[in-house]
Amino acid sequence: MPSHALIVADLVGIAAFALSGGLVAVRKPLDVFGVLMLAGATGLGGGFLRDVLIGATPPAALNDWRYLIVPVLAGLIAFRFHPALGRVERKIAVFDAAGMGLFCVTGAAKALEFGLEPVAAALIGMLTAIGGGVLRDVLAGRVPVVLREELYAFPALLGATVAIVAVEWELGQVWVIVPGALLAFGYRMIALRRGWHAPLPPGMDGY
Amino acid sequence: MPSHALIVADLVGIAAFALSGGLVAVRKPLDVFGVLMLAGATGLGGGFLRDVLIGATPPAALNDWRYLIVPVLAGLIAFRFHPALGRVERKIAVFDAAGMGLFCVTGAAKALEFGLEPVAAALIGMLTAIGGGVLRDVLAGRVPVVLREELYAFPALLGATVAIVAVEWELGQVWVIVPGALLAFGYRMIALRRGWHAPLPPGMDGY
């Protein structure tokens, strides 16, 4: 059974991803139902992908009203208050990074609970963290953030690895969640702010 | 075991969705195999998504020749007779709405059979109804219909809810299928014809 702390981290991650999805939808602009759909797909998509891959079907989120109300509320907030959220594109990136940081640790922890080996669990954590954003971007016709030139999947894999080490060392839930999530989120935000780029293929630098 | 009536409704929904996918393919235009692939993906995609999410794998459709022959025939009809089907874009919308109406009720009913709670089953019904069209549009490089400004997911959720109420009240299969499917299909068609739109985000009305 997942701990209280993991559920809270999961819900905050869903809210952050749903806000990012809602803001992408507002920016197109889509109508209120389109905003809710994209918020829901972004907030819950990574977790659904994780649950389908580890065989935890039907996804627990479907039977838990907290997992359903959070993306709806986040979508409505994005719809109604987007002007107060300021520069939309920048906010999308911040909420997206927060969701990524939280989902890589909760995804990895859930995969371990379901008996996956540590390496497999780290990959599931990474897929949980990138799944919602990929779904958001594919549905919205954007190039998925994970494929663009900024660092994304690597911080998620790092954060998942930190969480798995904490579980293996039998540290408390806070140690499973906080250091990995902060590392992934912080790495991603610094990379975004400083414009860090990973190397391009040789001969392709001129693009 | 699903009732005869539910299977018939499922097959008609597959035919309708497959026709919509085949017509999208004809319009690009794709060759005969491309038309069959897009017809098959549109007709069976929503049901596959439903079966994967509720853990009903392998999808029953794979072992049932009726579920395989229907999208092939629908694809061939779209390929061969598309001029007789008239204005293509309009026909796509009608067949798509028919598939949506039927899949929201059959998807919800199957989810209940597999033990999901009513709210989860309504969401699965909605996902069954929108999954094939999303797959069709993503594969064809169109913005998914569910994200465009016309009402789509909301009628599907309404139709699924009506079907679930009918199952809970232990009404006959006809009552499970017909009112929900008609409500979802009719709502969608009226919204299309009258150009009903849901509200846009505040400040975005000028687009």
Next chain:
Amino acid sequence: MPSHALIVADLVGIAAFALSGGLVAVRKPLDVFGVLMLAGATGLGGGFLRDVLIGATPPAALNDWRYLIVPVLAGLIAFRFHPALGRVERKIAVFDAAGMGLFCVTGAAKALEFGLEPVAAALIGMLTAIGGGVLRDVLAGRVPVVLREELYAFPALLGATVAIVAVEWELGQVWVIVPGALLAFGYRMIALRRGWHAPLPPGMDGY
């Protein structure tokens, strides 16, 4: 338990698909992590789709270091040595066809092992063979190869059928793998070289 020969065929198919994905990524160009992500998604996507559909979750590849190291190495090779690989677009098509040929037979064989009927197993083989390429193309914003006008899904279905006949006749693993893979790969390469096209919808020939 899958035979040694099937695992080798699977790994070679993963390498071929991962090279095709890595080269698509190099060509955009994406950075080194983007290249690894697209190589991994292309190499492993078809097998993940197969495992999710037949209920073999979590996918065995996640717990097997050989299945993880192969796409990483293929991605790094595409990243580093792409100029030596010559005309990129042509190489993508060759590696893609090789992956398709190998995956249609290994996918069909695995589906039979998991108890699916022959027709269902042939379709799973086809889906395994097209899944990675569809994921690659959707993520990269290209029209999926399976929908373009060249023959693709049909050779995959043929190869899968040949593999299933070999299993049903209780022939050795080499007979399960080689004729089907060669037929699918060869058919696809000849169709590409000679510009074979399947018929377009009537009235659409002028496009």
